[in-house]
Amino acid sequence: MxxxxxxxxxxxxxxxxxxxxxxxxxxxxSSSATTSWISVIIRGRFDSSASxxxxxxxxxxxxxxxxxxxxxxxxxxxxxxxxxxxxxxxxxxxxxxxxxxxxxxxxxxxxxxxxxxxxxxxxxxxxxxxxxxxxxxxxxxxxxxxxxxxxxxxxxxxxxxxxxxxxxxxxxxxxxxxxxxxxxxxxxxxxxxxxxxxxxxxxxxxxxGREYRATLPETAAMIDLASTMISEGRGSYLMPREASPSSPITANRYYSICSYMGDDDMFSSDLSxxxxxxxxxxxxxxxxxxxxxxxxxxxxxxxxxxxxxxxxxxxxxxxxxxxxxxxxxxxxxxxxxxxxxxxxxxxxxxxxxxxxxxx
Structure with missing residues (x-):
């Protein structure tokens, strides 16, 4: 298109x-056009139309x-x-x-x-x-x-x-x-x-994201809630609106962003x-x-x-x-x-x- x-x-x-x-x-x-080794792994290759x-x-x-x-x-x-x-x-x-x-x-x-x-x-x-x-x-x-x-x-x-x-x-x-x-x-x-x-x-x-969210007043209580929900097998359930007023967010994602050493926690200044x-x-x-x-x-x-x-x-x-x-x-x-x-x-x-x- x-x-x-x-x-x-x-x-x-x-x-x-x-x-x-x-x-x-x-x-x-850039290299000359050659056949990629990945094309051997990933099938279904085709050329786009001339138009x-x-x-x-x-x-x-x-x-x-x-x-x-x-x-x-x-x-x-x-x-x-x-x-x-x-x-x-x-x-x-x-x-x-x-x-x-x-x-x-x-x-x-x-x-x-x-x-x-x-x-x-x-x-x-x-x-x-x-x-x-x-x-x-x-x-x-x-x-x-x-x-x-x-x-x-x-x-x-x-x-x-x-x-x-x-x-x-x-x-x-x-x-x-x-x-x-x-x-x-x-x-x-x-x-x-x-x-x-x-x-x-x-x-x-x-x-x-963790260090920024830590400056917000509701974060500590919401981290505790997310941890509880995950331990109860409700990690894919949505958190209360106050956890993220602009967008729905699951307990898993909230914990990933806001918790110490969560999956999203990669650039925090307090990490060793x-x-x-x-x-x-x-x-x-x-x-x-x-x-x-x-x-x-x-x-x-x-x-x-x-x-x-x-x-x-x-x-x-x-x-x-x-x-x-x-x-x-x-x-x-x-x-x-x-x-x-x-x-x-x-x-x-x-x-x-x-x-x-x-x-």
Whole structure:
């Protein structure tokens, strides 16, 4: 489906430039089109029709087409809307028709066009011959309270599989915003077959939902209630409205986000170095960039942000650290800096060709 995606506003997610790097980066270029080893595992590959390819080329603003680029005007994307899975919510929107993709994964309550930097990022990626893919998950918008990191990882793998088998993808870079960062960590940790397609990961605003929620007066009592419900076998039941006034939330999901060492608890400042390594250490095998907003409104004032981002990058095995001064959670006040560092990382850590699983 070739169409324009537009919106009058992009609400910020509700979560749970000085540059330094402790890991080496190398220049790379996309590999020539070859048969992916994953195509042997995942059957059902087919080529898109010529008409679909033609329309997508035009939408991307590539040299082959005369149509506008990926962003026609403010809050108006031009690209391809497609289904990547069987559920009604499982749709994604792609700008550009290239074999290298950056997949944007939003935070709690996010959906399409979640952050202001997506528009200039789509334009910048198009110039580099990369597509930007925005994904809707079962947890998107108000669905996060009845979903889980496990479900997000499963659906993200379905999207990557689709890009490999139906779009001839040569590899992807994952871009997580807020809780989208937790999704990346969990997905890479699953070692799913299609996760081998991930050539790099960008963590934008990797913050602790637990530490933020701990500043709210009702949280302690709600954690106790969630724990009781889970022990009684009612973990999939909904919590009272005061636990999450904006969206329904199950006891399992609430406990995952708000409890110490819950599944979602990955970036808290009170976790020990060993606990951070246990949560994040497997990311050492993937080139990573951590973009931390030094005025993130969802990080409590008592948290030493510089120390936290240092410890997170170290736990990941030496991720590239980007500190953006005065930036807010969604980087809406530092859009240019955000796009610059993201595109620079994509240039250096993009697809280098498929790995041979037998070597």
């Amino acid at each position: 070739n169409l324009s995606l537009s919106s009058s506003s992009s609400p910020p997610s509700n979560p749970a430039v000085s540059t330094s790097s402790s890991s080496s980066s190398s220049s790379s270029s 679909m390819k033609t329309s997508a080329n035009s939408a991307s603003g590539s040299p082959a087409g005369d149509s506008p680029g990926p962003v026609v005007k403010k809050n108006n994307f031009h690209g391809l809307l497609f289904k990547y899975g069987p559920k009604p919510i499982q749709v994604a929107f792609k700008t550009g028709d290239y074999k290298q993709q950056v997949i944007f994964i939003g935070g709690l309550s996010d959906g399409f066009m979640a952050t202001e930097y997506l528009e200039p990022l789509a334009i910048a990626l198009d110039k580099e011959e990369w597509s930007l893919v925005q994904i809707l998950l079962s947890s998107s918008y108000n669905g996060y309270g009845t979903s889980s990191l496990q479900q997000d990882a499963k659906e993200l793998d379905q999207l990557v599989s689709y890009l490999i088998n139906k779009e001839d993808s040569e590899g992807v870079v994952l871009l997580g915003h807020s809780t989208g960062c937790q999704d990346i960590v969990h997905y890479i940790g699953t070692n799913a077959a299609c996760s081998r397609a991930v050539r790099g990961a960008i963590f934008q605003a990797p913050v602790s 170095d060993e606990q951070l390594r246990m949560k994040l250490g497997h990311m050492a095998n993937t080139p990573c960039q951590v973009i931390f907003s030094m005025r993130d409104e969802y990080v409590p004032e008592y948290v030493d942000k510089k120390a936290l981002v240092d410890r997170v990058c170290k736990a990941m095995g030496g991720a590239e650290k980007i500190e953006i001064e005065h930036a807010n959670h969604s980087l809406s006040n530092r859009v240019d800096e955000a796009v610059e560092v993201m595109v620079d990382f994509v240039r250096r850590e993009g697809p280098k060709g498929w790995d041979d699983p037998w070597h």
